[in-house]
Amino acid sequence: MDDDASLSAWAERxxxxxxxxxxxxxxxxxxxxxxxxxxxxPRVIQRWNGHVWEPHGFAANLAEARRVLHAGTGAGTDPSPETTPGSMPKLRPGTGRHRKPGPGR
Known part of the structure; x- marks a missing residue:
């Protein structure tokens, strides 16, 4: 790859x-x-301008900052029920060294 191509790829990124x-x-x-x-x-919301992070806004706490950062994506501040630890699928039975023996084994 020549230098111009690598430089243009970097500029695009x-x-x-x-x-x-x-x-x-x-x-x-x-x-x-x-x-x-x-x-x-409290948090400062910063925006990348291509060279430095510049002040863009202010949030009172982490929850408000997440709402500002993810306003257009539809991502909420609470984890969805399918990602909570209590709802994780159970492991299949196995005998590997990394598996803990279950009750009655």
Missing amino acids: RDRKIGRLRAVPLVTGDGPRGTHLAPDA
């Missing part, structure tokens, strides 16, 4: 990310880095 939003928690010091930590902390 970069341009696809323009307008992407992210929520950054407002905490002091090094604070939590994961989005799930400090769910009640």
Whole structure:
């Protein structure tokens, strides 16, 4: 591949990310880095302009930030019932080392 083709492919990938939003928690010091930590902390909504993340909005907590980030996708803030741990399908019976023996075995 020549340099012009690789450069144009890179520019195309970069341009696809323009307008992407992210929520950054407002905490002091090094604070939590994961989005799930400090769910009640306010968040700054940032927008990628192709070069840097710029301020775009503000959210009072994690739930509100998720509503802003996923407004057009229809994704809710609550997990769907089919993804909750209690509704996961049961494993088939097996005797592998990784399986715990069931009652009566």
